[in-house]
Amino acid sequence: MEIKTPTLLIDKEKAISNIQRMLEKANKANASLRPHFKTHFSAEVGSWFKEKGVTQCTVSSVSMAQYFADHDWVDITIAFPYNLLEHEEINQLAKKINLNLLIESTESLDHLKKHVKNAVGYFIKVDVGTHRTGVDPRNEELIGQLVNGSSDGAQFRGFISHAGHTYGCRDLESIKWIFDGSVKVLSELKNKFGGIISYGDTPTSSLVDDLSFCDEMRPGNFVFYDWMQHQIGSCSIDQIAVCMACPVVAIHKERNEVVVYGGAVHLSKDMVYEKDIQGKDRKCFGKMVALAENGWSTEVLGNVERLSQEHGIIKLSDEQIARVKVGDIIGILPVHSCLTADLQGHYLATTGEVIEKMKKK
């Protein structure tokens, strides 16, 4: 494989292992796996799930649902609040596939029932503490209204939650604490109102042992993982299945920095804080590793300290910087693989094949 510009490499073997492991977890919990495809945006990566028997998926937009429906996915949940303005596109989709939407207000449900004529399912989005979207689980009056709004054309399916606040956790105990709260709240709603429970961000799905309270698991990031998930504790470094190959374009030994072609338009500006050797907070926009034949090594060689539009600045030790030359290609483990994947025109498998993905229109 000839790489000349920033290129996101996918280690298919690692990705398939990640899929297999999550599938086993879902099986053990007696839950179905409905993976979130907003991490990879790719029919080909989707096909790796299909080969393992997965037939349902989750997406975060109507356009992503259209893309996967065009690639033979016939059971899709759009895990994003129903966008009234796309009712025509939703109606067209619902004609072709089993489509589930998310609802959190009576206004939205009324609009859906009025404007979408082909049958859809809907989940009530429940806020389990992330405070992004969703109904307060104590608001049983509203929940009752939303459940009772079920009709032939818009059928109540159950309760759906995304515990996105687990991304702020850095130990299992905090994740378990969030999880226990969600189990309590969602189980009570299910007991009272019926329907299924759809749950499962990547940190929880990776770290919590027993997920049998839920009927459906919906993690997405785990197929690739990334440095943030490693920092949370969701994965080991060698489970990270994507790596950005970046050409070295400048070396500044006087400040222990190399400059790579690979910036915010390739990696995204998402970052995590971490402690440096002196215990001070520093920013991390990715971790440098060495590329190897058909992949990359898992030893971290340096920290991506800054990103501008096309430049990445990596801090290296004296020993490491002595080994780097202008024109070398190094690897960067991304901080947030979903946003990095979104920025690519295509991916490259470590075995050399181009992997196509959804294009922005």
Place this chain on the structure above:
Amino acid sequence: MEIKTPTLLIDKEKAISNIQRMLEKANKANASLRPHFKTHFSAEVGSWFKEKGVTQCTVSSVSMAQYFADHDWVDITIAFPYNLLEHEEINQLAKKINLNLLIESTESLDHLKKHVKNAVGYFIKVDVGTHRTGVDPRNEELIGQLVNGSSDGAQFRGFISHAGHTYGCRDLESIKWIFDGSVKVLSELKNKFGGIISYGDTPTSSLVDDLSFCDEMRPGNFVFYDWMQHQIGSCSIDQIAVCMACPVVAIHKERNEVVVYGGAVHLSKDMVYEKDIQGKDRKCFGKMVALAENGWSTEVLGNVERLSQEHGIIKLSDEQIARVKVGDIIGILPVHSCLTADLQGHYLATTGEVIEKMKKK
């Protein structure tokens, strides 16, 4: 214009005024304007410059140079360290157009002279304090070697700098201080070694009155501006020429938040800190404004406090939130228009026409 999903609106009239103003500044300084096109990635936006008589441009990658060369730009500087690995593509481009590259090491210059056979120009990148790339201006030995490396095939053009550290400034005095240092350093190099001076980030180009020390100005962001530039002081709110139209999908009055379809994959995760009413630091990922016929109002109605992949969370006052309904479309002035523009598949003029841009391959 019918908007259903996040759509970046461009007010062409404002953009053209921004171009006109910068052109007048360059004329006053007796400098040529070589605008950076990494802000808009669009042949059509480029044509607005051409209509004002601009014939030279700056880009940040070989692929961007190819795109603009394909759209009849015949004098292009790639303001990014020479990427050895793309020497073939560079050689092809140099056959068609006047191409300038950036050099900061003898290794890169030697490689260029050996591998690129069609004539190119090169600038020596000088670090005026940003410490991203560039030669230390005190390293006259290296600079001398790089100047003396000039040949028929690779011709020394002059000194180029990007004072990116002005983006950290929030007052004119700090920007002037950086500017004065650059003037001193670059003028000395020019006097000693010859060549021209190419300078001009958007904050400096917008705020410093007399730029006559430089021969060429290279700002990019000014064509659109954004909230960060407004915070720096480079522009007024009504000079910001782009606004993201976003559908409202959920309202949470209990915490004064609306949720829009418009997240990190539409706006980018770039952000600025600012003080809230209590004087505490808060994050800003954009500013909410109201859309109006053929544009948007310039009164800021709310702050985009958080972004996830597809969601934007906007904080509003009681009074403002009472006016918003699910299904409304609101506007968001982006924090960093270059990164926001990169994320789009196309733009929409406020007059209704689709504006095409470079696609990722």
